[in-house]
Amino acid sequence: MKIRVLLPLLAALAGAMNAQSGDIHEARRAFKAAVKAKSERERLAGVEALVACGDARGLDDLVVALLKVRKDLDKLESRIVKTGKKTGQAFKNVDKQGDAGRPVSVGSYNSAAKKAQKALKELQKLHRLKDALESWRAALLSGGGRLLDSIPKGDSAKAIHDQVSKLERAREHTEKILRLHLIAASKSDGAREALLGLAAREEDGEVRTAVIDAMGSRRDPRDVGALARALEDGVWPVRVTAARALGGIQSLTTIPPLIAALERGDGRFLEEVIAALEGHAGITFHDNATLWKAWWKDQGASLASILDGLTSDDQFERLRAIQAVGEKAFLLGARRLLDEAGLDPNSDENAKDAEPKGEPDADARAVMAASGEAVGRVLSTVAHHSRDQQLNDLLIRPMEKEAKVARRAKFIPFIGHVRTKHARSILIALAGAAPIRNPAGGQPYDKDDRAKLTLAAVKAIGGQGHPEVVPPLREALTGFESSEELRLAAAASLLALRLSDSVGPLITGLNNKGKVHTACQEALVDLTGENFGDYPSWRDWWTKNRKGFKPRRARAVAKDDKPQEERGGTRFYGINSRSKHVVFILDRSGSMEEADAKGEGKKIDVAKAELKKAIISLPKGATFNIIFYNSAWDMWRKKMTVVDAASRKKAIKWVDSIEHRGFTNIFDPLERAFQLAGRGTHDKAYGVLLDTIFFLSDGLANRGRIIAPTEILKQIERMNQLKKVKIHTIGIGKNHDPRLMKGLADLTGGVYVAR
Template identity: 30%
Template sequence: QELDREIAPLDRAWGIEASTRGAILDAIGMVIASLDETGQRERTDDLIQLFEKTRKDEDKRLYLDILGHVPTTHSVAALLGVVSHDTNPEMRVFALEGLARIGDPRGAEGARIALDDEYWQVRSAAVVALNRFGDVAAIPALIARLKTEDGRLSGDIVDALSSMTGITRKDNVVLWERWWTENEESFRATLKEVDSDNVVERDNGLDHMKEHGYLLAARRALEKRGLSLGAVRNEERQRPTIETEDPEDENAEAPGGALAGGFKADEQEADALEFAVGQAIGSREAAIRERAFELMVSEPLKRSRDAEKRAALLRIAGYTGTKEASEFLVAFMDKASRRPWRDLDRIAALHGMGFCAQDEQINTIVTLFSSPHVDKDLLLTAVQAMGRVESKESTRGLIRALGELSSRRDKSEWAGVMKAIGDQLRRTTNQKHADDFAVWSDWWSTNGDNFKTPKELVAAEAKPGEEGAPQDPSGTSFYGIETYSKRIAFVLDVSGSMNEEVDYAGTRRTKIAVAKEELLKAIASLPKDAWFNIVFYSSDYRLWQKQLVQASAEVKGEAREWV
């Protein structure tokens, strides 16, 4: 501990120096990349000439480092030349690191060639670079290389393979070859679907990615949204691939328009992508999940200055549904103090916590309601987060939050938040005490010990194998009809004929009572990434919502109440 205390100031100083150096190199790279084609080529040629003329290794490393921060075709070509022809293995390593930092796919071929380098340090740098590139052609090349490597380099190869495939076969080459033979077609098809410009194909790709945990597909999906590590490094020069508005879409609500069917297609697709990526990461075993989380969430989050991208990454963290993610989000929410992102960061972190928070972290959320430095949007998000957790502790947390606001001198200013808490408690408990803290407190004192949430009641009633139980967490059953669609409209006849009695489960019930019971079971079985609506019709029709809505615990509670 004494040694740690002595080293800590030096460690901080080194971190500041490294951060400053990186910022300067990023700035140089940005300036060169902003030049026209001729200017880029001339400045790159200048750096290569300086590299070739100097005899000092320190200066050579500096020039390669600068090139590695210039995201242009000229710098990629220059670095590939060093990898292929420079006689100094240390310089080949630096060139590979620069190529990996830029992330241009054209650098992957040079990295694959470097797998056969005579120096293990160069081969190791090539493995790391190929992992960063996310080059699918590297998978069989790395498996083949695993046959001849051992020790640390063997471990690097296994890490790279696991990072791309989402699985591990340790250093067993036979098992890796068998897995690739059995899964290559599916793996490549998923990558193609995720990269597709067709929304249906992209949706299929996200489903396959989530089902199989293909982490390379998750990385590709993030690249398409401009959320990958390489994208946030260059985000000031990035153009979003998925447009949020189409200025030429004059009739957005017509078939094929951005609002066809009454919902914002781009927002729905973005939400589905974030959820699928989070679920793919969260479904992997601990060691792979930890590395994937660092590469796809925490590293881009550290670098990004774009508030919307940071919010998306924080939501993805929550969608992993893991305890580690909840701890990460709690810590991040505490640190989110730098403007202009502070409030947006905290709101996004709270949103994510609704999908992964543990009971012991509810107290952290509740403390926000006693803080003088919060706004209404933040507290409304906190209410939604505790509602999504839907546990006994989160229900108690909502009552405590209501108590905190009720005790404020300016509580009238928080009436909207207090109403939201009362509404959420009503959905969770089926009790109608509005936002009266005293009544809720008394009710909890009497009923809290034996209270069960709707989620717990559904789980107790619909056990696996029994009629009406959801057989697959990603599918939905309605009247025995199984569907794995993520966009569902439930359409029910509520005309007078539905009041006729029928035999159902050994009793006589009206058709409408049976239909409602089946509908409630179907709603309970909806996965979180499904979007749905309900339509009742007789001589006319009634819509539950004006557009499709995502099947969060809170929304499903509202749907149950409406039915």
């Protein structure tokens, strides 16, 4: 290590050691030196110096550093915007010629591409700097929270009170939000009480939204009363955030205030209240408050008893409660079972890592098996319109966020018990050989780790009871590179399916030797009631008896019931929304000329037809707008327009006039739509101008000031932090970007549909 790097590091570490003995002055000096260091390790050592000291005066240093980071990020963002525009400008003339139907010379295109590439390289460099600054900001906030928690109780309460006072006196909106995040980073009761006070006193709607967000992230049942009051707030993002927060708290005490909110809610707020209720109950009465009240009166005590039973020391009582969770399709109970299994997506990393070692005993195995069946039954039978969403929220997304393969693999048996098409598609993908990316670094898992996920999926997939899962099991059983363990798991799952489709692969599996041959032989005897000694005999028997064969103890094939349309609202490509403030953003690039996957005509024509139906279904008095994009974008009206007969007619006429050509600029039209949501992030009015976007694309981003999917997602997340706009995404054809489209929906609470 170079001496110029080593000396600051040693100084910072020495500061941390001195801080541990209570020297705040040494700790502050160490932190001041660390702030100027370039190495992440040196900077983190400086933060730890302040935390280890446990002195509230260190908070001032952290706040100063955080404010500087905020200014640096603002300056950097200006450079990113300026550089991003260069990428779009590089192709401006070329795209203009192409959009007009005029030929573009190779030389012109190459010249434009060269300019764009230069700007993209600069943009990548700036984004790396931004990532580093945001990582540093996260470390400072985390350090501030831990420092508040390490201060003696009396001093901690005073320190939090001081931060609240400074927040309320702050003139700059940025400083208010920063100090709020610092308070929220603490896990102490003092921080909780501070948030409750701010929720009651704060006059700024955006700050109140951020406060409710922070309270929601704590998921504390003690906060239900304050969150219930926030459901009546005059600012709609506060109400929406409160409804989501109540939906995230695993307590039946959230249900009465949510039911009460049904009677005064409409639009997006009503949509969020219904979603929160469905997320607890597992059933739906849509917006019918009378039926919800009757259900709660009839079932409330029974559901509370089930939750009590889940924590009983009596094994029989506990198993009976687990069974009741499945029988009642009780989603809140299913969430509790996942928590008990250590699969709570909101647990901190320390809780996740603190797992019992060694093999579970018989009682633990019985509980785990019953829990898997109960969770699977719940997620297979909950309200159809939210079924895939609940599976995504409880199992798929948490699994995909896990970097550790062992942690990922724990979700797979639960998915195996969910008998839906969406669950099957996930399991089939996991059971295959396609690369799976590690979220920690974005690189695919190595061969050994990928094999562990394949094995877990092959073991779990037998619970699906559907012929669609037979091909991956056949490949696992007979594939050239399959391990013995994988082959044995495949044979067991083929037997568990109890389908006639399993017989052929099991007969082929007899070509294996040893344990695998024996497993296939025993499975065939179990399924057929026959007993032949070798492969040729089984093959000949199957040739004669395949037609009309029914296996012994055959399971009913899992059927995909047809979705029932939700009552009320606007519908676009099967996605229903109750919003009264909607923007439709549709792709009109050249590739939309191609045939629709369902054979209903050209993609652009199908999209226009769907859009016109959605426009007609918009409720009178709602507001809407339309954006079509290719390399550039066109917006129907400069502002949101009120729905009436005349505006519907004009909008449909404009839609019919749109032509398809050009490339795909995804970010810029999304950014423009967000501008319709208000006067920007610091909009004092903070009223409802836009709360829902339907976004359709059939390709990859290749134009605009931001092209990289990861950066598009980061920017949308930043813009939407307090706006709470929901983005529903529709990916058309095999060439759209599923990671981006799914990411946009996941970030904002929307629905992603691949067509």
